[in-house]
Amino acid sequence: MASPKILVQILITGTRILGKAVFEAGRQAVKNAKHSPQGALSSDAAGVGNANSGSMTDQLTRHHRMTLDEANLILNVKREDPMPQILKNYDHLFKANAPPPKPEKPPTGRQSSIPSHSHYLQSKVFRARERIEAEHKLLESAAVAESPATPPPLPPSEMPNGGKS
Numbered sequence: 001m002a003s004p005k006i007l008v009q010i011l012i013t014g015t016r017i018l019g020k021a022v023f024e025a026g027r028q029a030v031k032n033a034k035h036s037p038q039g040a041l042s043s044d045a046a047g048v049g050n051a052n053s054g055s056m057t058d059q060l061t062r063h064h065r066m067t068l069d070e071a072n073l074i075l076n077v078k079r080e081d082p083m084p085q086i087l088k089n090y091d092h093l094f095k096a097n098a099p100p101p102k103p104e105k106p107p108t109g110r111q112s113s114i115p116s117h118s119h120y121l122q123s124k125v126f127r128a129r130e131r132i133e134a135e136h137k138l139l140e141s142a143a144v145a146e147s148p149a150t151p152p153p154l155p156p157s158e159m160p161n162g163g164k165s
Helices: 004-034 056-064 068-075 083-096 119-146
Strands: none
Touching: 056 068, 056 119, 068 083, 068 119, 083 119
């Protein structure tokens, strides 16, 4: 058996090693807390914190707290999909996460305590639709603003030659 002097020395050495490891782990934790990489998730939604330019798309992202890509992922659509397809997906997902209608007569027997709906998911689906609609309105208004203003056609009475060729 080892002498008590050796056991005390092993205990002291082990304590020092453990103390240094805990100290270094603490230092690394402080360093990690101070450093926040560009793509890291925080309490902010992913991508919303990066929407800091003055563009209208970034303003929509901050206002709706959701990027357009996130909204497309939630509704399972692509950017180029038409609005009727987006609304079809929205309707399906919204109804799928809605609470079931109340039964007319009281249930008999044992009921499942697992809910078959999610208010959270329903809310995310709704917010995704709002974000995509806002983007579509922005694109429509930009297209109207960029189109050259063409004067309305002249009535035949005001045309040269009286509207005759």
